[in-house]
Amino acid sequence: MPGDVRLRTLTGFLFWLKFGILVESAKSITSMTTSRTLSTSEFARALGLSESSVRRLTDAGDLGVHRTRGGHRRIPVSEAIRYVRATNANLVEPDLLGMGRVLDQVKSGKPVEDMVRILEEGHATAVIGLMQWLIASGMSIAELCDGPIALALRHIGERWPHDKRAIFIEHRATILCGRALNQLRLSIGSPDDEAPKAIGGAMTGDMYFLPTLMASLVLHDARFNETNLGPNTPLDVLADAVVDEQPKLLWLSISEPLRSNSQRAELIKLAKVAEQNRTFFVVGGRHTDELASITKGNDSQSNLIICKSMVELREVAIRIANSLAIEK
Numbered sequence: 001m002p003g004d005v006r007l008r009t010l011t012g013f014l015f016w017l018k019f020g021i022l023v024e025s026a027k028s029i030t031s032m033t034t035s036r037t038l039s040t041s042e043f044a045r046a047l048g049l050s051e052s053s054v055r056r057l058t059d060a061g062d063l064g065v066h067r068t069r070g071g072h073r074r075i076p077v078s079e080a081i082r083y084v085r086a087t088n089a090n091l092v093e094p095d096l097l098g099m100g101r102v103l104d105q106v107k108s109g110k111p112v113e114d115m116v117r118i119l120e121e122g123h124a125t126a127v128i129g130l131m132q133w134l135i136a137s138g139m140s141i142a143e144l145c146d147g148p149i150a151l152a153l154r155h156i157g158e159r160w161p162h163d164k165r166a167i168f169i170e171h172r173a174t175i176l177c178g179r180a181l182n183q184l185r186l187s188i189g190s191p192d193d194e195a196p197k198a199i200g201g202a203m204t205g206d207m208y209f210l211p212t213l214m215a216s217l218v219l220h221d222a223r224f225n226e227t228n229l230g231p232n233t234p235l236d237v238l239a240d241a242v243v244d245e246q247p248k249l250l251w252l253s254i255s256e257p258l259r260s261n262s263q264r265a266e267l268i269k270l271a272k273v274a275e276q277n278r279t280f281f282v283v284g285g286r287h288t289d290e291l292a293s294i295t296k297g298n299d300s301q302s303n304l305i306i307c308k309s310m311v312e313l314r315e316v317a318i319r320i321a322n323s324l325a326i327e328k
Contacts, residue, residue, distance in 0.1 A: 037075060037076050040075065047091065064076070065079075111130070116152045122169075141184065200238070201228060218313050224317060258291070284306070
């Protein structure tokens with residue numbers, strides 16, 4: 001195949017992958033509603049409880065259930081994991097939550113190594129299961145994002161110069177992580193209707209969907225009602241959303257270099273709109289230092305917060321939520 005044809009083919013392939021991840025991510029959201037359920041007896045055995053204790057938990061509203069047409073209680077696995085996480089309960093029979101198969105594949109006991117292996121092998125159910133296991137074992141969403149997910153993807157990304165399949169493997173791994181994170185959302189209790197709002201996305205030209213998805217999930221875990229506008233979001237759309245929706249927190253992922261002086265000016269304008277509307281402007285990503293440099297010494301950007309990690313974002317969100325609670 002001539003070199004120019006190969007180049008056009010690769011370019012087309014990368015274009016499809018870049019935009020295809022958005023379609024795959026959307027598909028994964030719709031598939032979340034079909035999660036497996038447990039009977040009360042299965043849940044009781046999984047946690048070493050009596051079935052009557054489980055029924056009391058459901059009657060008190062501490063454990064969410066679905067009712068079959070015959071009136072039988074069914075507990076979604078995601079709800080079971082949420083309960084384990086919230087109460088620090090021990091799993092006596094992890095097999096019943098689908099964790100046994102995960103533990104069989106997790107041989108090293110080292111989450112990052114296990115994540116790298118199952119992502120490289122493309123085991124979708126194992127990726128979801130491992131993340132659910134880590135969350136049920138006490139790891140926070142933010143720690144999961146900064147640790148096993150980010151480190152595993154970085155390791156896989158470093159294979160590009162040495163492995164001709166690296167592009168395919170990296171994009172597939174990214175999609176699998178996105179699916180698993182969307183699935184984890186079901187394992188986190190929903191915030192109250194009166195919880196503070198947060199809105200965000202990745203700026204125009206930034207096609208990376210995973211960082212802003214992670215930020216959305218971390219804020220959801222920190223009890224914010226968040227709206228993730230996703231990658232490639234025009235900055236004027238974010239500015240209008242701040243004015244119209246009056247969120248308490250605006251986040252922006254910057255994973256690509258700033259492209260022009262006009263884009264830098266748009267960022268300054270967005271920060272100003274956030275400041276005028278008493279909205280905290282939280283920015284993260286590989287190229288946040290560029291924004292920090294152009295706002296340095298500008299007192300009007302006192303509401304701008306640079307976060308270097310998802311753990312830091314979680315800490316910032318909790319501080320903001322606590323300060324808003326005090327104001328009430």
